[in-house]
Amino acid sequence: MLYIIACGSPLARKVGRLVALAQDQGWDVCVVTTPDGRKFVDVPALAAQTTHPVRSNYKNPGDPDVLPPPDAIIVAPATVNTVNKWAAGIADTLALGLLVEGQGRGLPIVVMPYTNSAMAAHPVFRDNLTRLRGWGVTVLFGDDVMPLHAPGTGEKSLDSFPWQLAIGALHAAVGVDGRRP
DSSP states (O other): OEEEEEOSSGGGGGHHHHHHHHHHTTOOEEEEEOHHHHTTSOHHHHHHHHSSOOBOSOOOTTOOOOSOOOSEEEEEEEOHHHHHHHHTTOOOSHHHHHHHHHHHTTOOEEEEEOOBHHHHTOHHHHHHHHHHHHTTOEEOOSTTTOOOBOTTOGGGGGGGOOHHHHHHHHHHHHOTTSSOO
16 A cells, blocks of 8 residues: 655655656555645545545544555655655654654655755755655655756646656655565
8 A cells, every 4th residue: 555645845746747657556445645745636536546535634533444454655746835744753644644653654755845946045944854864765856856946837747747757766765565675
């Protein structure tokens, strides 16, 4: 079971591409969005594609879980906000709670931030990417993944986002037998 967490970015409109790639590799996929991420996705289309509800909020106390537990997580697109909160251990949204808990459980996690060059230049963001790497999270970011775009131009590169790199990194993190190598 793979959870794909989509954050509040125009790139989240294309997350169905990542779902399809994961399904082609045999993953059962659930999509979870941040509250702002939900504004960008087509919830009914993703629910139909995955056969699971798209979750964005914590369930009510006493309600049953509607998603099976994850074996791995991909966060794409990840925003500066999500990376920084996650690295600080903040779990004020379902998506962040799943990341904090998943990391604590030792799940394989791949994160692919999508942001502009000005936001990416903030030293706390860069420090937090390093921190996540140090904690065993696979971070795909920088010119090796995709060149950063100037502020206000992110919409121009949505179609060229390398979703397949997340699947490749996940397989490397999971190992052949489905566990971390």
